[in-house]
Amino acid sequence: MLDHASFDEIREGQAMIPDITTLEHWVDTILTQLTEDTSVTFDITEVHSPCGDFNADPESVAVRLRINTDSAGSIFLGTDQTSEEALARLASELQDHIIDHEWGRPLPPCPGHQHPLSTGVSDGTAYWKCPHDEDHFRREILSL
Numbered sequence: 001m002l003d004h005a006s007f008d009e010i011r012e013g014q015a016m017i018p019d020i021t022t023l024e025h026w027v028d029t030i031l032t033q034l035t036e037d038t039s040v041t042f043d044i045t046e047v048h049s050p051c052g053d054f055n056a057d058p059e060s061v062a063v064r065l066r067i068n069t070d071s072a073g074s075i076f077l078g079t080d081q082t083s084e085e086a087l088a089r090l091a092s093e094l095q096d097h098i099i100d101h102e103w104g105r106p107l108p109p110c111p112g113h114q115h116p117l118s119t120g121v122s123d124g125t126a127y128w129k130c131p132h133d134e135d136h137f138r139r140e141i142l143s144l
Ligand SMILES: [Zn+2]
Pocket: 110, 111, 113, 115, 130, 131, 132, 133, 136, 137
């Protein structure tokens, strides 16, 4: 269960930087939805200064994904305005890495369709949804 106190991180007009514990929970949950491959692991590090990577913000959190022992990429969070936007973006970027790893399989699959689900935020909630028709399928990424 997600600690609601972590949502106090949201400050008006500032980027939202998720705390590490929250982020671990998010990544764990999303990876469970995406793959049963237990060789997929991740590290989360705080980035407090530019580290030579042009994607890195001066203040951000990096999720480094590893598949077996190979680095599969980094996802930087810290530019999103709300927790829900950060969650949806994290899910979308993890999904891209996992789909690459799984040779383009549609993950997570949209029930009854050939495509993967897409992510989005509506009414302050982050969802997995059918990219063509939200009425066909929509589910919260995390039930908070
Ligand atoms: Zn669909």
